Amino acid sequence: NDYHGAAAPLYLLPRTIPCCLSLHNAEFQGLWPMRNPQQIQEVCRVFNLDQAVVKKYVQFGDVFNLLHCAANYLKIHQNGFGAVGVSKKYGKRSYARYPIFWGLKSVGALPNPDPSDLADWDSNASKQPEEVTVDxxxxxxxxxxxxxxxxxxxxxxxxxxxxxxxxxxxxxxxxxxxxxxxxxxxxxxxxxxxxxxxxxxxxxxxxxxxxxxxxxxxxxxxxxxxxxxxxxxxxxxxxxxxxxxxxxxxxxxxx
The missing domain is CATH 3.40.50.2000 (Glycogen Phosphorylase B;)
Structure with missing residues (x-):
């Protein structure tokens, strides 16, 4: 979900695992500056990642960008597949707005589920409007x-x-x-x-x-x-x- 756990798969390298990136708020991307060698060394030490790994997966311009890391992992290891937005429009909007996603084929849609809805999925449910009960x-x-x-x-x-x-x-x-x-x-x-x-x-x-x-x-x-x-x-x-x-x-x- 978003940038918070985006670097986790990097610690398993060279082993890879299937990943899905769910975008709730792509405006926040987990950014740190990488404008000079001191800043590069500092952020790599903080995340305990090799500079070569950071350059390949995380760095976007002169910025350490965790959300770019998630998108780049999908691009490199999953042929650009596996990113979704949490509404039907948000995936397309994020893909058009943020260059970090342009290496992906697309950003799909996975509308937010109702966590209290544990019933089996019914394809006809959407055709049957629910009765609204006022308390x-x-x-x-x-x-x-x-x-x-x-x-x-x-x-x-x-x-x-x-x-x-x-x-x-x-x-x-x-x-x-x-x-x-x-x-x-x-x-x-x-x-x-x-x-x-x-x-x-x-x-x-x-x-x-x-x-x-x-x-x-x-x-x-x-x-x-x-x-x-x-x-x-x-x-x-x-x-x-x-x-x-x-x-x-x-x-x-x-x-």
Whole structure:
């Protein structure tokens, strides 16, 4: 899965094993610089790999690239076969976007399975729409959960409010800057909307978003809560919200 275990087969060389590369988030590739002999020696020592092996499998330009290592292993030992994306579109999108995959024949699709689905596969199942069951008891409790979330964040307690929540890394990839840019108009147009954004700042996009969201807290007191740092959250933050914001730019599960 992604770059994290990509170097593992290298430690078995010259023995090879069949491998499959599953791409969930190809934006993160496991990178270290290899711009000079000192950096090359350092990263090779850290991973306990011979420089010749690193040059053959891992190095991409002047960068130690673990995801390139996974793709290159498939190219060298499996004729470029064995890479998939976790949605029908993500494999094609990753193949077109990242040059490290251009040595492969293609990047296929392996849609994420439901880990709770243990039944035998039925080819006709997709033709039979599942009946949606609404948990009325849980839905009846959402008002109390929303009140807890509003009190926790210092928002105005309003049972009729529409609560939007973003929890994640504040970075360009996660799209937090889109929230900061769009929500002033949303808050103006919809007086019942409330916004909560929580998570650590990762890059300049996240830093600018934090400045904008802090200003929104001043302009819309009781309606906006911004906390740009890692925070352990109680479950009612998610259960009490009407909308979970996931405007990811790269991952297949962004909206």
């Amino acid at each position: 009325l008891e849980f839905e009846a409790s959402r008002g109390a959960l929303k009140k807890q979330a509003q009190e926790w964040a210092g928002l105005k307690v309003d049972p009729d409010a529409q609560l939007f929540v973003f929890v994640g890394r504040w970075s360009m990839q996660k799209g937090v800057d889109l929230i900061a840019d769009i929500f002033p108009s949303v808050l103006d147009a919809h007086p019942k909307v409330q916004l909560m954004c929580i998570g650590p700042v990762i890059d300049l996009y996240g830093r600018f978003a934090a400045l904008k969201l802090n200003r929104l807290m001043e302009l819309y007191p009781g309606r906006v809560y911004s906390k740009p740092e890692f925070t352990a959250l109680p479950p009612f933050i998610f259960s009490g919200a009407e909308f979970a914001l996931i405007p990811s730019r790269d991952e297949p599960f962004g909206l």
